Amino acid sequence: MSSAWNEGYFTDEGYTYGYSREINPVFQRYCLLLRGFAALESAEAWHCELGFGQGVSINIHAAANPGSYVGTDFLPAQAAHASGLATAWGSDARLYDASFEQLLARNDLPQFDSISLHGIWTWVSRDNQKLIVEFARRHLKPGGMLYISYNCLPGWSPSAPLRQLFSLHNRFASHTSARPNERIDAALQFSEALLAANPKYAQAAPNLGAKLQGIKGQDRQYVAHEYFNRDWDCMYFTDVVDAFAPAKLDYAATALPLDSVDPLNLSAEGMDFLEGIEHPIMREQARDYFVNQSFRRDLYVRGANRLSTAEHREAMLNTRFVLLQVIESVPVTVTGPAGEASLQPEIYNPILEALAAKAYAPKTLRQLISAVPSMTYHDVEQALNVLIGMHAVAPCQSEAAEKLVQARCSTLNLQLCKRSLFANKIQVLSSPVTGGGVPxxxxxxxxxxxxxxxxxxxxxxxxxxxxxxxxxxxxxxxxxxxxxxxxxxxxxxxxxxxxxxxxxxxxxxxxxxx
Known part of the structure; x- marks a missing residue:
């Protein structure tokens, strides 16, 4: 491995202060349940986040979920920010600035109910990927879940050479004394000039100009970490499945509830074709071709335990759901890879009204079905998944878990609000109901x-x-x-x-x- 501490990672620009709901254990368990899988749930659970960035998500989840957290981010400034926030609200989270190699060498880590890494896998070296797999092999409990997001093929195929241009210009053509934003802008200008010279590559991928213009308008902190690391390993879905096999991990589900709504994602021909593929891994990989997948959010389980049909239905009926916005703010259309679709008023309006009843208090799926007796179980479940995919609704944790974390969510939220007196960085608060963040x-x-x-x-x-x-x-x-x-x-x-x-x-x- 490289002797440089940053190992080719772009460390000159800190990461954004955003929040990722996919790392929320409550949300993860729901995504597994949706596909018929059981998941571990305990008031004494241990969770781990690898590469927590500025620590917004890990602090939100450490406050809003029962149990304890461990995390690492090897950029010291980011680890310091995350630890400072944790200290401010009295968290017992153990947050390190260790590399994956250093974390793996520790002998004081527990067995985890969940391990999450968001936006890490693609941007680290093969050696570090192997360390991540070994960490999961040693520290994920049987029945535990692992969340991973990554850039993937075939969707990235046309744009991958453009991303390589950015990284190479930053490495070989930028002035080392230039500020990060100046180096990023110089690389973007170089790439724009190259495309304007009409190389055959640009002719083969005619939408590159629009792609580049879109990147120019993005937040520079995001652009730095997405496009300017030396390591960038874009894989197919099946490559990642194979990578985690030594850790005894099986692919279980996508962390995108909208993926369960086939008409939003696939043409009729696509649905028919995929229906004919028996092996689930082959079917999932083929599906990436139909939607031209460029970024995946996946959940793996160590020892997948499928629920019976009756167990699955009962668990779904007992799950609570809550609106995240007033019903008049919910969009009337939803967009997926297959295009835009309108929300049918005769289905969505009664469900939204039922969710808004009693001052928007959470409702179980059983209660919602009772409130709209004209609809089938399938109609209500699918509508909820569309609304969850639109960030209009969220699955909830149990009322018992909610009570356990109410006080610490209030303490964290007070600290976050106090920070708003001085800065505009963190625009999310924690909810004990959802176990996650709320904009x-x-x-x-x-x-x-x-x-x-x-x-x-x-x-x-x-x-x-x-x-x-x-x-x-x-x-x-x-x-x-x-x-x-x-x-x-x-x-x-x-x-x-x-x-x-x-x-x-x-x-x-x-x-x-x-």
Missing amino acids: VSRFQQLFLIAVMQGKKLPSEWAQFAWDIIGGQGEGILKGDRALTTAEENIAELREQAVGFAEKSMVVLKALRVV
Whole structure:
């Protein structure tokens, strides 16, 4: 292995402060249940995240799930940020800045109920991939689940050479003294000039220009880690299946509930063709060709335990679901690889109304079916999966688990809201209901602080928020126009505060965020 501590990883630019719901153990267990698999669930569970970035997701999940967490990210600045947040809310999570090799060498780690790695596999060396597999072999419990996301073929085939251009320019043509953003921009400009010179490669992949323009508009922290690492190992789905076989891991399910809705993903011809493939791994790989898959989110299980039809149905009926937004904000269309589809009002409106009843309190699938007796079990289940895929609904953990984590979610959320006084980085709070994160903007977090201080009127929340951001010399961007006067900014904040009071608060209360 390389003697350089970063091993070719682009360390000059920190990762984003985003949140990933796929790493939520509650969400993972639901995705397994959807495909008929049992999953471990315990109040004393141990979970692990490999490569936690800035630590937003691992802190959210450590607060919102019973049990304990271990994680590592070998960038010291990111590990320090994650650890600082964990310390602020009193977490017992063990967060390291160890490499995978160093983590594997530890002799004080438990057996884990789940191991997750999001956006790691493709961007590390083959040696590190082997260490990840060995870590899972040693430390994942029988029955435990592993979540992994990665770039894949065939979808990446046309764009892979473009990504290689970026990395090579950064390695060989950039000035080492240049700032990270300057090096990234230089590589993008070089690639744009190369495509403009009309090489045969560009003729063979005619959409590259649009792809490059899209990349130019993305967050530079994301671009740095997606495109500028020296290691980039894009695989087929079956390559990853083979890689994890020595750890006794079996592919079980996708972590994308929308994938279970075939009409959104496949043509009629595609569905007929795949139906004729008996082997599940071959069928899954062939499916990637039909949807031109470029990024996978997969769940593996160590010792897959399939539920009987009766067990599966009973577990689904007992699962609770909750709305993540007011029903008037739910889009009326959904998009998949097969195109855009409209949500049928006669199906979705009654289900949304049932979910919104009793102040948006969570409902079991059994309760929802009772509320819409004209619909079949299959119709309600499929509609829920579409809404989950749209981030409009989330599966919930048990009420017992919710009670165990309520206090620590409140403590973490207070710390996150306090950070919004100074920065716009983390725009998510933790929910003990879902075991995961809920999008809450900086302004909304400032409104919540105002509420905590006893301010009852939206106009007071708006003034409080303006006192903070205006005092820091900042302002609001409305559309493409920057609001320049205090009156304009306060008016916009007042409008947002009214919307927050009338719409968002009922949802946040149902999610036990406030």
